[in-house]
Amino acid sequence: MIFLVVLFHSVGLAQIDTLGIKSADSGSAKLVELLGKLEIRQDARITDMLMRNNQINQKRNGTDGYRLEIYFGSDTKAREKASRVKNEFNVVFPDIASYLLFQTPNFKVRVGDFRNKSEALKAKAFIASKYPNAFIVKDLIRFPELFTERVEQSEGQQ
Numbered sequence: 001m002i003f004l005v006v007l008f009h010s011v012g013l014a015q016i017d018t019l020g021i022k023s024a025d026s027g028s029a030k031l032v033e034l035l036g037k038l039e040i041r042q043d044a045r046i047t048d049m050l051m052r053n054n055q056i057n058q059k060r061n062g063t064d065g066y067r068l069e070i071y072f073g074s075d076t077k078a079r080e081k082a083s084r085v086k087n088e089f090n091v092v093f094p095d096i097a098s099y100l101l102f103q104t105p106n107f108k109v110r111v112g113d114f115r116n117k118s119e120a121l122k123a124k125a126f127i128a129s130k131y132p133n134a135f136i137v138k139d140l141i142r143f144p145e146l147f148t149e150r151v152e153q154s155e156g157q158q
Helices: 002-014 024-036 044-060 078-092 117-127 148-157
Strands: 063-073 098-103 106-114 135-141
Touching: 063 078, 063 117, 078 098, 078 106, 106 117, 106 135, 117 135
Parallel strands: none
Antiparallel strands: 063 106, 063 135, 098 106
């Protein structure tokens, strides 16, 4: 019996708004105010490591990630076939970036810039009707685009 009382008391406390945020409208202002007062203390070596990682990625002009390979070939017409596959893909899926590569002796068409395998699997399922033999490969991907302008515009509209 005592166990049940303690259990229900804990569940009840879990629902208390400890930040004092009552609604979504006033919540964002309150959150910004709280974050402004937040003090972060960390070892300077962490910042140094982050800066080094950023510099390495900038030099590489990308970061490790995944793409889907939808074509590869090495026959005499491989370049033309790869170009045709890439163009067809761009027409059917204009929102997904595509790349034509030559890695001796193959011409390849790879699509997407996925940061993790989960994103690549979702895209593979999405394009499976047109490219059922697509497979996931590790590759150097472009940095993801940041959509800061859209976020600012949507916040201004609310």
